Amino acid sequence: MPTVRDVRSKAGEEPITMLTAYDAPTASIVDEAGVDIILVGDSLGNTTLGHETTLPVTVDDMARHTGAVARATEDALIVADMPFLSIGVDEAASIENAGRMLKEEDAHAVKLECGPHTVDLTKKLVQLGIPVMAHLGLTPQHVNQYGGYPRQGTDQEAAERILELAEAHENAGAFSLVLEHVPSNLAAEVTDAIDIPTIGIGAGPDCDGQVLVVDDAVGLSEWTPSFSKQFGDVRGEMESAIDDYVAAVESGEFPAAEHGHEESDLEELY
Numbered sequence: 001m002p003t004v005r006d007v008r009s010k011a012g013e014e015p016i017t018m019l020t021a022y023d024a025p026t027a028s029i030v031d032e033a034g035v036d037i038i039l040v041g042d043s044l045g046n047t048t049l050g051h052e053t054t055l056p057v058t059v060d061d062m063a064r065h066t067g068a069v070a071r072a073t074e075d076a077l078i079v080a081d082m083p084f085l086s087i088g089v090d091e092a093a094s095i096e097n098a099g100r101m102l103k104e105e106d107a108h109a110v111k112l113e114c115g116p117h118t119v120d121l122t123k124k125l126v127q128l129g130i131p132v133m134a135h136l137g138l139t140p141q142h143v144n145q146y147g148g149y150p151r152q153g154t155d156q157e158a159a160e161r162i163l164e165l166a167e168a169h170e171n172a173g174a175f176s177l178v179l180e181h182v183p184s185n186l187a188a189e190v191t192d193a194i195d196i197p198t199i200g201i202g203a204g205p206d207c208d209g210q211v212l213v214v215d216d217a218v219g220l221s222e223w224t225p226s227f228s229k230q231f232g233d234v235r236g237e238m239e240s241a242i243d244d245y246v247a248a249v250e251s252g253e254f255p256a257a258e259h260g261h262e263e264s265d266l267e268e269l270y
């Protein structure tokens with residue numbers, strides 16, 4: 001069974017790899033590639049559910065997709081993202097929502113978009129046996145506060161706040177920290193300052209690991225952020241396969257005899 005301790009012990013030795021997945025087939029491919037951590041990100045709101053932001057994503061959405069990923073994964077550590085307002089409003093509800101991902105859906109840990117309000121919650125979750133991955137820098141659930149998705153930690157005060165929160169979440173027991181869209185020198189400083197692994201996205205090369213949204217990485221998304229990279233052209237592959245299918249049906253080329261539509265020896269019905 002993959003554990004958060006494996007992730008911690010890899011830090012500083014070898015780069016940690018993390019990708020999102022939201023469904024069983026993608027999870028099995030990511031897992032078989034040997035990716036260390038599969039994040040069932042609330043980015044599924046954008047990628048899979050077609051919303052403009054992650055805000056409409058529900059605990060039920062996360063539970064459904066976490067279960068699908070877990071059923072298809074053997075080796076990777078599975079981290080379930082906690083969606084907007086599922087944590088931080090009420091402690092009991094936060095614990096119940098996070099606990100559901102482990103208890104009912106076979107995640108190994110949860111990820112929280114963090115701020116001062118998640119320090120005590122992290123401590124409590126860890127005490128209860130729910131490992132926590134913290135997330136600082138750009139936290140997309142704050143899109144309405146940001147007015148978009150700007151880089152974070154770009155001035156001295158903001159950078160210090162991120163460093164302080166990183167240390168606070170390490171002390172609260174988080175096993176790792178995602179740093180999203182922050183200057184690479186800030187990510188490097190945070191990585192130096194804390195012992196738990198940092199996993200960067202748009203945070204430069206000096207984190208202990210990297211994460212991308214799988215749709216962006218494989219080239220399925222229509223749009224990808226500038227800090228991402230397309231390692232394939234899945235959208236192009238699907239477009240060409242589907243064009244071929246349509247053409248084959250329209251021309252009568254599919255289905256052919258080899259596709260198993262033999263006649264039976266029925267007598268004529270009329």
Ligand code: KIV
Nearest residue numbers: 020041042043178201
């Ligand atoms: O939801 C998500 O995919 C994330 C990663 C980008 C870190 O939070």
Ligand code: NA
Nearest residue numbers: 041042043081
């Ligand atoms: Na997320």
